[in-house]
Amino acid sequence: MHRRRLAPSGYLGCVLLACLCVSACFAPWLTPYDPRAQDLAAGLHAPAWAHPCGQDKLGRDLCARLFYGARISLLVGVMSVAVTLTLGVAIGALAGYQSGILDEFLMRLTDMFLAFPGILLALALMAILGPSLTNVVIALCIVGWVGYARLTRGLVLVAREMEYVTAARATGATAPYILIRHILPNIAGPLVVQATFSLAGMIVAEAGLSFLGLGVQPPTPSWGSMLNEGRLFLLLAPHLAMIPGVAIMLAVLGCNLLGDGLRDWLDPRGEIVA
Amino acid sequence: MQTVVLRRLVFILPVVWGVSTFVFLIIHLIPGDPIDLMLGETAAQVDRQTLRRQLGLDQPLWRQYATFLQRLVHGDLGQSLHSDRPVHTLIAERLPATATLALAALCVSVGLAIPLGVLAALRPRSWLDTGSMIVALLGVSMPNFWLGPLLILVFSLQFGWLPVAGRGDGSLPYLILPAVTLGTGMMAVLTRMTRATMMETLREDYIRTAVAKGLTMWVVVVKHALRNALIPLVTLIGLQVGALLAGAVITETIFAWPGLGELTVRAIQQRDYPVVQGCVLVIALTYVIMNMMTDLLYAVVDPRIRFEA
Numbered sequence: 001m002h003r004r005r006l007a008p009s010g011y012l013g014c015v016l017l018a019c020l021c022v023s024a025c026f027a028p029w030l031t032p033y034d035p036r037a038q039d040l041a042a043g044l045h046a047p048a049w050a051h052p053c054g055q056d057k058l059g060r061d062l063c064a065r066l067f068y069g070a071r072i073s074l075l076v077g078v079m080s081v082a083v084t085l086t087l088g089v090a091i092g093a094l095a096g097y098q099s100g101i102l103d104e105f106l107m108r109l110t111d112m113f114l115a116f117p118g119i120l121l122a123l124a125l126m127a128i129l130g131p132s133l134t135n136v137v138i139a140l141c142i143v144g145w146v147g148y149a150r151l152t153r154g155l156v157l158v159a160r161e162m163e164y165v166t167a168a169r170a171t172g173a174t175a176p177y178i179l180i181r182h183i184l185p186n187i188a189g190p191l192v193v194q195a196t197f198s199l200a201g202m203i204v205a206e207a208g209l210s211f212l213g214l215g216v217q218p219p220t221p222s223w224g225s226m227l228n229e230g231r232l233f234l235l236l237a238p239h240l241a242m243i244p245g246v247a248i249m250l251a252v253l254g255c256n257l258l259g260d261g262l263r264d265w266l267d268p269r270g271e272i273v274a
Numbered sequence: 275m276q277t278v279v280l281r282r283l284v285f286i287l288p289v290v291w292g293v294s295t296f297v298f299l300i301i302h303l304i305p306g307d308p309i310d311l312m313l314g315e316t317a318a319q320v321d322r323q324t325l326r327r328q329l330g331l332d333q334p335l336w337r338q339y340a341t342f343l344q345r346l347v348h349g350d351l352g353q354s355l356h357s358d359r360p361v362h363t364l365i366a367e368r369l370p371a372t373a374t375l376a377l378a379a380l381c382v383s384v385g386l387a388i389p390l391g392v393l394a395a396l397r398p399r400s401w402l403d404t405g406s407m408i409v410a411l412l413g414v415s416m417p418n419f420w421l422g423p424l425l426i427l428v429f430s431l432q433f434g435w436l437p438v439a440g441r442g443d444g445s446l447p448y449l450i451l452p453a454v455t456l457g458t459g460m461m462a463v464l465t466r467m468t469r470a471t472m473m474e475t476l477r478e479d480y481i482r483t484a485v486a487k488g489l490t491m492w493v494v495v496v497k498h499a500l501r502n503a504l505i506p507l508v509t510l511i512g513l514q515v516g517a518l519l520a521g522a523v524i525t526e527t528i529f530a531w532p533g534l535g536e537l538t539v540r541a542i543q544q545r546d547y548p549v550v551q552g553c554v555l556v557i558a559l560t561y562v563i564m565n566m567m568t569d570l571l572y573a574v575v576d577p578r579i580r581f582e583a
Contacts, residue, residue, distance in 0.1 A: 111288075111292075112293070115290075115558055116561070117519065117520030119521070120557050120558065123538065123542060124296075124550065127300065127545075127547075127550050128300055129305070204417045208417065208419055213543065214543075227420060228419075231423045231528070234427050234431055235427075235431050238427055241420075241423045241424075241427075242423075242424065245417075245420030245423070248417055248420060249412075249415050249417070249420060252414075252417070253411065253415040256414055
């Protein structure tokens with residue numbers, strides 16, 4: 001039996017993402033501290049045995065805020081990816097399979113969205129909607145579906161000419177049935193890879209918006225806002241900015257490694273091992 | 275070539291229209307009364323009416339849109355609510371700083387990425403290849419809002435070699451940290467792409483012929499392989515330049531760099547919507563124009579595109 005193996009870096013990506021999920025899901029069990037509990041006398045304390053990541057300017061435990069912040073990153077990332085993937089795939093599949101005027105209209109619509117750099121459109125939307133967790137997800141969803149729509153359209157355009165689609169059509173299958181039962185399972189690979197990279201993008205975008213004060217609002221812990229607060233004390237307490245930064249980097253690195261690994265794994269030209 | 279230029283120009287017209295319409299709608303999409311947001315609910319009725327008239331919000335929507343487009347054609351982007359100065363003047367003052375930063379970041383990224391990518395492709399699976407790919411992966415994964423403070427901590431606060439923030443007198447030391455921060459992401463993407471395209475090009479028959487002719491390695495790599503590998507890189511660089519302008523929003527905020535990005539963020543925080551509209555419009559249009567120029571440049575460097583057109 002010949003099979004392809006996920007590269008070791010892909011497994012490392014899985015481990016990093018698993019750590020993110022564990023931190024997010026089991027935050028109350030991983031730390032005894034409340035991420036909002038203040039201890040002003042202990043403000044800016046360096047990492048110690050009782051507080052392994054130190055305390056911020058209000059004396060809140062950084063480790064607890066890091067674990068609870070993982071919830072925000074993961075929640076925003078997963079929700080945005082789920083919505084954009086569904087929306088983008090539906091629009092792209094419709095455009096690719098139907099062609100004609102609908103395809104032209106949908107593709108010109110995507111061109112308009114692509115005219116804005118992602119972060120700028122997200123910023124403009126946050127200026128309209130106002131800062132909040134729900135609005136961050138809405139803004140990222142409006143920005144993020146375009147990539148999936150473009151990719152899906154391209155994949156469907158190729159797939160619809162395949163013999164298995166012609167055969168399905170000959171049996172009298174309807175367009176939605178062919179798309180859902182035959183084409184989508186065959187184009188799922190590249191979409192999963194794209195979703196993995198997109199998760200990294202969404203985590204960074206959420207942190208970036210929070211960093212600018214336009215995302216999740218205090219006192220809710222978010223890695224981006226923690227980094228922004230920590231930046232003011234770079235000389236006195238560098239760990240306040242460095243630790244959330246490392247957390248963001250590891251989460252993004254995990255997504256990128258897994259995405260690279262999956263892409264190579266799914267590539268038919270890749271090495272096959274016995 | 276003229277056909278390609280004309281086709282691209284016609285193609286971007288609906289996009290430009292879409293961008294300007296979205297920018298017009300920014301104020302109208304705000305939930306509730308935008309005047310409440312800008313002045314606060316406790317503002318005097320006279321002030322509210324004056325602002326409403328100044329922004330044209332007392333007119334029917336179609337007339338507001340027509341006036342907006344008419345003013346836009348004349349380069350009039352309205353008045354800032356905060357500083358009471360014309361928006362186009364504010365943008366014109368900030369644009370050179372952003373352009374300088376984007377250009378410096380481009381030099382940093384291209385200057386590092388191409389040699390790194392070429393060396394990695396020449397020695398695949400060597401320590402050099404692994405090292406450059408690790409650098410590239412870290413560069414992709416490291417958000418600029420973390421890299422910036424990290425560089426400030428090391429090079430400004432610990433060693434005191436470079437200034438912490440601002441543009442100072444416009445000299446080079448002020449530019450280094452923001453440019454490295456902004457250029458790192460692009461450098462990482464370009465390194466990976468250069469490596470991939472060079473590895474593909476080095477497998478071509480004409481490279482084997484060039485080597486068989488007895489040409490030196492330098493000539494084969496630079497004159498034969500790199501020149502051909504550069505074609506897809508041109509597209510990527512063009513697309514990334516547009517992205518640099520957007521990335522500058524965060525980098526300029528970190529380094530208090532007086533550019534368009536910093537102006538945008540400050541305008542959003544101050545709810546100065548005419549400035550937000552102006553900045554979004556200028557950045558998006560620059561992005562569209564950069565993408566169009568990339569397409570045209572692609573046609574210049576690759577004759578097949580011209581002939582297909």
